[in-house]
Amino acid sequence: MPIPTDTLPQPETKLSKEEVLRYSRHLIMPEVGMDGQLKLRRARVLLIGTGGLGAPLGLYLAAAGVGHLGLVDFDVVDFTNLQRQVTFSTSDVGKPKIAAAKARLSGINPSIEIETFETRLTSANALELFRDFDIIVDGTDNFPTRYLVNDACVLLGKPNVYGSIFRFEGQATVFGYPGGPCYRCLYPEPPPPGLVPSCAEGGVLGVLPGIVGAIQAMETIKLILGSGEPLVGRLLLFDALGMRFRELRLRKNPACPLCGEHRTITGLIDYEEFCGIRGEEAAPVTNGIPEITAREMKARLDRGDNLFILDVREPHEFQICNLQGHLIPLGQLPQRVKELDSSREIVVHCRSGKRSAEAIMFLQQAGFRKLWNLKGGVLAWSDEVDPTMPKY
């Protein structure tokens, strides 16, 4: 099917009259100018993820006139996204992110070409996908994708604009720049699952990905223009609560297995396995942990069984919804274990069942025997027993 030619970037080395008007605030800056704007139009940038970081990235890169944007995502817009993923409208809930993002970005700038890949980025498709792009920007902010993007970028010699967020703290830098460090130089290995709080436990202030994603967008544009000092060899740390930016030196690690002197990584690997995630799925931490479903628990309570309900979430989560359990946040359990009676049958729960499983392992070591983990946590309770209970 022929593509309408008026939506494609003009092949000639001149901007159209409409483009001159649209980009006039760029064109009157000597750091961009006509040459810079043409570089932006010729640039091919691949965005992995259209979520929190991907939102400002997509919006600003489209608005700036980056001529060819690739979008990779496989997710569907849901209500919890709207607090920070400003590409999407309430009416987009339930739609594929990739379609909603494309519609929004085309609305901002119909003259750019947007290529969508509705797929999960994997070791099988990453090199092929990346090959046609100049710069890769990872907006997914999860460990398996981050190592995958890092490795693929180093193997292909492409810059990788990195950003990461947690609650009210952010990090940004550019990896994979010629002569510069890569993510493995900074962190050779990911944390084992369970040792760092996940997003659902950690939360994130909605503006934070906006700021960090905008920094990634700025670095992407600087790389395209070749102007200014790229954020290479420097890790930018942002503390939104203190409103402070700090910078740490990032060095290329001579012993880096990917980009160091004696490389041992020469191809892509299984990143889910590397990050311990697949193993966790195959052999969940519930090994040896007795589980009770929400329905079973409800039936037993209705029967009048004397179950003690222990909630190991945080007090602010308890405020959102609760099962009228006794609240001891997981982190306080060692100090407060005396509040529990080991002769009683205890159902431990959290939001989804992960923290409660940890709590049970601790309690088992402390000599408790009559323990149940509420499978799926309050989320399952909402799904199976009480649909009026809010989910978060």
Place this chain on the structure above:
Amino acid sequence: MAVKVLIPTPLRQYAQKQSSVEYNAATVGEALSHLTGAYAGLKKHLYTEDGKIRAFVNVYLNDEDIRFLQRENTQTKDGDTISIVPSIAGGLDE
């Protein structure tokens, strides 16, 4: 020699929500052992079972990574800042 240790957000829950603490310490390792002495829960997040700093945690003296200095034996001086910088990933959904 008073040095300041900055505790990152993900680890504050193990340090009574403190964002920074100050210790008298002659080396980075000494400051960190004061820290894990005061907040025992931090230890498993910073060190492996055989006592090495974990591979997903970096420690900086001022703006320099101690892996490129003398690691935990790096000398500190009055007014130095030690930063603990773990890898973070906010987008990892359960």
